[in-house]
Amino acid sequence: MGNKILRAAIMMLVGWYASAEDAFPPSLAREVYDRVSPAICVLSYSSEITNPASGEVTKRATNALGVIVSSDGLVMTHGHMLLENARPFSIRVKVGQGELEKEYDGQILRKPEDLNVCFVRIVTSESVGFPYVRFDAEARLEVGEEVLLVGLLGDNFDFSRSLLARRIGSILEKPRRTYCLDQPVPFGYVTSPVINAHGVAVGVVGYDLSPAEGGELYIRSGHPLVYQSGLFAHYLETPPSEQEAKSPQEEAWLGVFTQPLTDDHAEYWGLPKNGGVIVSTIVPGSPAEKSGFQRGDIVTEFNGIPIHAKQNQEVLDFTRVIRETGVGKDVIVKVLRAGQPLEMTTNLVLRPKSARDAVEFEDQVFGLTVREITTDVRILLNLPEDVQGVIVRRVKSGSWASIANIRPGVIIMNFGDYPVTNLEEFKQAVTKVAEQKPKEVTVFCRAGSVTLFFRMEPVWPADALK
Amino acid sequence: MRRSMWASVLATLCLAGCVTTGSARESAVIRAKNKVLPALVHIRPVKEVFTGGRREEILVVGSGFIISPDGYVVTNEHVAGETRLVRCVLYNKEEVEAEVVGTDPYTDIAVLKLKTDRNDLPTVKLGNSSKLEAGQVVLALGSPHGLARSVSEGIVSVTDRYLGDGGDMASPYNTWIQTDAAINPGNSGGPLVNLKGEVIGINARRLGGAENVGFAIPIDSAREVIDDIIQEKRVIRSWIGASFQEMLRKTEDPQKKGVIIAxxxxxxxxAEAELLPGDVMLSINGVPTNARFVEDLPPVNQLIADLPVGQEATVRIARGKEELDIKVTPTERSAVKGEEVEFKEWGFTASELTPAIVRIAQLPAKKGVFVSGAQVGGPAGEARLQAGDIVLKVDDQDIGDLAAFRQIYQQLVASKKRLVMMDVKRGALTRYVLIKQNGENKGELAPAPEGAAVREEQNDGK
Structure with a gap:
């Protein structure tokens, strides 16, 4: 055991020595440290985390590395600072070390859709020129190439800035060019600048691909990546909140779920083994349904672009083609139906709002936070079209709703004898019930696949005064 | 002064009382135990379980008691259901094999028949659970953790605990006797006995993570089920497809009679009769159906279960300000669990659809089979068939039920056709699942080594 540790320690020393020998002579490493570390800051913030199942909210204080990327105080950090169920607050940015440390308020900006990072703006009225890291957006990296990371040691080490040597271990080409480091890095190195042997900052350390990059489909988590400068250079020019909001609503949408046409599928159906996508599900009410797509159709060409998907990854390309095709114009789609080629015309619409952009409403009387039912949630929960209402997201502890045992996840379809089919109707129902102050309020809900009633018995303030 | 004197008199009386009942109680416990113990049975069934796309057999332990001199034994369904072989050990340590006469998952009751020619077996006396009172001393007999012939003592904590209509403890047709007599795994199916030595309940549940919170099926609820099983081998119940909530879910007003259709x-x-959630059911065939509290729900469910199958019944409901008579023709209630089968050559297990599965999957009709598991590395697993999928079609042929699927499956396996297509419903989506019959796993389905499974995973779709 002790032997193993000793051996590992020797290996590490040898490794460090060797790397210092090849690519980073001590003088260069020292120069990198002196130049980059002033631009490394500590973000201290609290997060409000909502348990998606129970709706319970917990708060947690965290520290993370931030890298200052502009002289006016734009800071880049890890993308998990802002998640669907986690919202940061009380953000403090600590710049400089020891005696020179200064603390500022931070303000989080809109999270980029296409990269798993967050940006924080340092709030200050002084015209301080912050030290910042200049990235070379053109630089590329090679497999085996050595890089230096400038990160943070932990709380116990006063967040000292520290160097770490790594190599580019692998380069993936799909779904976008992705550089993988050869070894894990401690948490204090997430978003640390990555410096190449010429002393040039070429990217930052990251972990996951964003959903827009295909991160949801194959979760390449748990291994450190390098987000190359080219991926975020435009955000340094124009930070996200100041950019024209490019919301997912602008994406075009066809409304199908697909599978790749593997060679086996082609053989089974007696089709040429050229790939394609099999339409396996058609979303009701979607452009695909309206333009007459049928389950089992095989798409071979979309808007002039041939589709040759044979594996799951390649289906993503089809998804991208659809997303990037404009909304509202006629698109020619070539399909095979029962082996026969067929040309169809469809007209894409905007992608329906997803749960991430769903509007929530927090009622102050009964303690319910509810959300509209978006198309994606309807599919996820396998809700038939005749189920309309709002989904309970959170129930305030001790509220009338919690006393009645209403739980997050149930769908409210009727509230105090007012039918609820959408968020607006729910708001109106709550307002009317609060005005009428009935002794008992019956709520009709769907939980899983069955329906049931809850009864609330609020004590109205006016009653309390009597 | 006067008050304290009374207090001391009371205390003395109480103390004296306790001392005398203490020894009396001990002999009462021994007498009661002696009446039941000779009829106590230690049960060791070999159960069939389906896990990870495979059928397996496991040995479990439970308890039971003899109710007739020729060897009918009562136990729990969760002890004796899905068994291939049931071995019983009698009080005198004699080992006797038993056959399962029938089971009823809705009440968790099973009846066994010992394979013996004897007609003089010791039996228990069944008591009357409707006369029970909380605080009454009771004994639990059985094999906690396999330790046969164990007796524990406690009192009735509550006589009519309602454990709900869904979830793990689902019991639509009965309330439960709650007791603090120690009940552990292995006590299942054993008798709960009063101090007269009469069986007043069948131990079946306990609350995990709690101390001394056990539950027994009241013998009055069990008696009819036991008789039905002995006579018909099963319990036939009527079903209309409505579920109910107590009136308290709508109003606290005790004047409001009936039960809510939830x-x-x-x-x-x-649904055919156009009953609606929110209707208040007042009576069935003139019999009032009042359930103000949850504990009143099982009798309402029982009333429906007792309706003759296929014979029109009149349900009187209140809808808004109106009262209406609605005709409903009940059908027979299907089993809680569908039959389950392993399909070895394709490496998965599937079961018959039940109304609950049809409901969850939002199927338009009760057609298809439910995939309960797929083996890692097996042809179905490789084709990404998953537990929870519903197979709707195989090679473009509609699947009616498990028997129909089995027939098509056997033909396809015999045909050695390389590729077979299944149309599968997975939540709101449908998928094409392509089974490779003569792939790497040629018929024989030895568990694939872990590495192989990972390799195949990566090769998917190529």
């Missing part, structure tokens, strides 16, 4: 299954007699 849910109507879309593929059910209640």
């Amino acid at each position: 849910d109507v299954d879309p593929l059910s007699p209640a």
Whole structure:
């Protein structure tokens, strides 16, 4: 055991020595440290985390590395600072070390859709020129190439800035060019600048691909990546909140779920083994349904672009083609139906709002936070079209709703004898019930696949005064 | 002064009382135990379980008691259900094999028949659970953790605990006797006995993570089920497809009679009769159906279960300000669990659809089979068939039920056709699942080594 540790320690020393020998002579490493570390800051913030199942909210204080990327105080950090169920607050940015440390308020900006990072703006009225890291957006990296990371040691080490040597271990080409480091890095190195042997900052350390990059489909988590400068250079020019909001609503949408046409599928159906996508599900009410797509159709060409998907990854390309095709114009789609080629015309619409952009409403009387039912949630929960209402997201502890045992996840379809089919109707129902102050309020809900009633018995303030 | 004197008199009386009942109680416990112990049975069934796309057999331990001199034994369904072989050990340590006469998952009751020619077996006396009172001393007999012939003592904590209509403890037709007599795994199916030595309940549940919170099926609820099983080998119940909630869910007003219809299954007699959630059911065939509290729900469910199958019944409901008579023709209630089968050559297990599965999957009709598991590395697993999928079609042929699927499956396996297509419903989506019959796993389905499974995973779709 002790032997193993000793051996590992020797290996590490040898490794460090060797790397210092090849690519980073001590003088260069020292120069990198002196130049980059002033631009490394500590973000201290609290997060409000909502348990998606129970709706319970917990708060947690965290520290993370931030890298200052502009002289006016734009800071880049890890993308998990802002998640669907986690919202940061009380953000403090600590710049400089020891005696020179200064603390500022931070303000989080809109999270980029296409990269798993967050940006924080340092709030200050002084015209301080912050030290910042200049990235070379053109630089590329090679497999085996050595890089230096400038990160943070932990709380116990006063967040000292520290160097770490790594190599580019692998380069993936799909779904976008992705550089993988050869070894894990401690948490204090997430978003640390990555410096190449010429002393040039070429990217930052990251972990996951964003959903827009295909991160949801194959979760390449748990291994450190390098987000190359080219991926975020435009955000340094124009930070996200100041950019024209490019919301997912602008994406075009066809409304199908697909599978790749593997060679086996082609053989089974007696089709040429050229790939394609099999339409396996058609979303009701979607452009695909309206333009007459049928389950089992095989798409071979979309808007002039041939589709040759044979594996799951390649289906993503089809998804991208659809997303990037404009909304509202006629698109020619070539399909095979029962082996026969067929040309169809469809007209894409905007992608329906997803749960991430769903509007929530927090009622102050009964303690319910509810959300509209978006198309994606309807599919996820396998809700038939005749189920309309709002989904309970959170129930305030001790509220009338919690006393009645209403739980997050149930769908409210009727509230105090007012039918609820959408968020607006729910708001109106709550307002009317609060005005009428009935002794008992019956709520009709769907939980899983069955329906049931809850009864609330609020004590109205006016009653309390009597 | 006067008060304290009374207090001391009371205390003395109480103390004296306790001392005398203490020894009396001990002999009463011994007498009661002696009446039941000779009829106590230690049960060791070999159960069939389906896990990870495979059928397996496991040995479990439970308890039971003899109710007739020729060897009928009562136990729990969760002890004796899905068994291939049931071995019983009698009080005198004699080992006797038993056959399962029938089981009823809705009440968790099973009846066994010992394979013996004897007609003089010791039996228990069944008591009367409706006369029970909380605080009454009771004994639990059985094999906690396999330790046969164990007796524990406690009192009735509550006589009519309601454990709900869904979830793990689902019991629509009965309330439960709650007791603090120690009940552990292995006590299942054993008798709960009063101090007269009469069986007043069948131990079946306990609350995990709690101390001394056990539950027994009241013998009055069990008696009819036991008789039905002995006579018909099963319990036939009527079903209309409505589920109910107590009136308290709508109002606290005790004047409001009836029971709330909370849910109507879309593929059910209640839906056909256009009963609606929110209707208040007042009576069935003139018999009032009042349930103000949850504990009143099982009798309402029982009333429906007792309706003759296929014979029109009149349900009187209140809808808004109106009262209406609605005709409903109940069907027979299907089993809680569908039959389950392993399909070895394709490496998966599937079961018959039940109304609950049809409901969850939002199927338009009860057609298809439910995939309960797929083996890692097996042809079905490789084709990404998953537990929870519903197979709707195989090679473009509609699947009616498990028997129909089995027939098509056997033909396809015999045909050695390389590729077989299954149309599968997975939540709101449908998928094409392509089974490779003569792939790497040629018929024989030895568990694939872990590395192989990972390799194949990566090769998917190529």
